[in-house]
Amino acid sequence: MSPHQLLILIPAFNEIGAISGVVREVRGVMPGVPVLVVDDASTDGTDQSARSAGAEVLRLPYHLGLGGGVQAGYKLAYELGYEYVIRVDGDGQHDPRYIPDLLKVLRETGCHMVIGSRFQDGSGEHTSYVRAIGIWFFRAMLRPILGKPVRDPTSGFVGVNREALQVFTGSFPLEYPEIEALVVLQRKRFQFQEVPCRMRPRKTGRSTITAVKSLYYIFHVLLGVFINVLKFEGRRRKE
């Protein structure tokens, strides 16, 4: 496979402390594979840091949030004709050594989306109590909707193939996109798989999801999932 069929996408917002290390690490693991950093209008020079580490940078004109940034990267990848896109967070939590595992599953199984799961092998280190409770809750909620268990629905370490890319260029959740994206794909009868991987503590900065925001997060995601289920049920009835 030509390395140009794969694009590594790194969304980043004010990650100057971590981004160059992440880019260098990714390039070390996947030499020759293009790395695209989507800079969500950072004010700390994240874009220059990423460029100097060897990444291409798609700089958004103003802050769109995680979903808007990831979708911009997906749109560019789709327009440039990439077959696979693997997303790695810009804070250094995702270990790039697992990228080949994600790619292998994407290519060999033909599934549309692959999730790097920190719980697949029964571990789950570097997860706060609040997040662990949220993950447990969403696992239980998603089980009947997806028709199969998902161990790490909030993981942002995901790979998608071109069919999923096409769907996401048209519709992608703007805030906290991981869980809703799963529902969007499942409603289109797309397949996903999980691959065990290790997560690391973030290199610098703090998570955007604080304890206070957790309630809003749960409500927002619940509503998003509910709307997506309704939307697709309605479409199915019309058909």
Next chain:
Amino acid sequence: MQRLLNVTTILSLLLMALVLFSVRRSHIRVEYSVSWLAAAVILFALSRSSPALTWIAGQLGLADPPLALMLLIFCVFVIVIYRLSVVISDLKDANIAMAQRIAIVEFQLQGRAPGTSLSSPLTSNEE
């Protein structure tokens, strides 16, 4: 009751004047002034027509016509605000799509410079 109706009459006239002034100064686009003007006209008409208000109160099962007026004002403004929420949501979607498009076009323009590694795999294969 009459005092309340006089107050709502003045408020509706003030709202009409404010909206027309804002449209004239281009602070509000004409298409978005329609909802506010309609709300002001409804408010004015109900304030100046006691029999109509009494009839509506009767239909709603309310003993007090001013209560019916307050309920109607609430409903009218809920509709206006809902409409504005729809407009804002559409604008936000369009704005995000435009921001993404600008970023992609800028990226592609810069990509013409030599030394750029990220290019279309289709182009690369052709090469």
